[in-house]
Amino acid sequence: MVTRYSEIENNSEVMDVLYYIILGHNTVKELKETLKQPQSTISTKLKFLRQNKIIIKNKWNFEPNWEAIYAKMYGILKEILKQKIAINKDIETKKLNELQDVIKNIETYLSKPLLKGFLKVYSLLFTYGYGKHSIYDILDSFLNVLSRSEDNDLKKIDKNLCVLKKILSKLPSKEELLLKYLPENVK
Numbered sequence: 668m669v670t671r672y673s674e675i676e677n678n679s680e681v682m683d684v685l686y687y688i689i690l691g692h693n694t695v696k697e698l699k700e701t702l703k704q705p706q707s708t709i710s711t712k713l714k715f716l717r718q719n720k721i722i723i724k725n726k727w728n729f730e731p732n733w734e735a736i737y738a739k740m741y742g743i744l745k746e747i748l749k750q751k752i753a754i755n756k757d758i759e760t761k762k763l764n765e766l767q768d769v770i771k772n773i774e775t776y777l778s779k780p781l782l783k784g785f786l787k788v789y790s791l792l793f794t795y796g797y798g799k800h801s802i803y804d805i806l807d808s809f810l811n812v813l814s815r816s817e818d819n820d821l822k823k824i825d826k827n828l829c830v831l832k833k834i835l836s837k838l839p840s841k842e843e844l845l846l847k848y849l850p851e852n853v854k
Contacts, residue, residue, distance in 0.1 A: 675719040676743050679801045684712040685721060685731070686790035686799075693728040733783060740782050743803050745770050747810060751838050758838070765834045776831040781824065785809060810835060 675681075683702055692701050698709045713729060716722040720735040748770045752758060758766075769776060789797070789805050800808075813821070813828060814835040821828040 675716075675721060675739060676746075676803045677801045678715075679799050679804070681712040681715050682799050682801065683793070684709060685716060686793045688716075688722055688729050689731050689787055689790040690794070693730060695727075733779070736786070737779050737782055739802060740786075740806060741773055741777075743806050744773050744777065744810070747803070747807050748773075751835075755838055762834075762837050766838075769831065769834055776827045778825065778827075781828075814838075 673680075684698055687698055687701055692698055695706060695709055695713070698704075698713075699706050702709065713722065713724075716729075717724060720732055721739070722729045723732045748766055752763060752766055786805075793799060813832050816828075816832060818829050818832070821832060
């Protein structure tokens with residue numbers, strides 16, 4: 668029986684394999700030993716990642732397909748930002764225009780090297796028990812942390828993060844929205 672996984676954007680089940688491939692564990696044997704999972708489970712996850720073009724197989728080795736990963740990450744980031752617009756009913760026109768500009772030009776604010784570095788660091792954190800989260804979840808968390816980060820720290824990484832932070836910090840997080848709308852729904 669073949670396990671059916673949800674779409675790659677919201678899938679946390681196969682991420683352990685992707686994280687370890689990103690860290691250089693690129694054979695079935697290495698993944699099996701590292702993850703302590705049966706070969707059939709590893710193979711099923713690898714097949715799913717290959718079908719979604721997230722990894723590439725070269726003979727007996729697997730490697731990240733960074734261009735496909737970037738495309739997924741940019742698509743997810745755009746979706747998250749669109750959701751932020753949709754759930755903020757009372758957003759000002761100026762803020763709305765700024766956010767729509769960010770969505771159109773997301774690559775300007777979050778470069779490919781930045782996304783690659785972010786995913787490598789998250790992969791490393793996973794090995795220390797941080798959790799097996801979907802790409803959507805880790806990018807959503809990244810945007811929430813970004814809006815609370817210090818400008819000096821962000822400038823060390825990329826000055827465009829400060830611009831993005833300024834725009835995002837004007838919007839409440841999902842958690843803040845929950846508290847904002849909770850009183851009117853509690854009787």
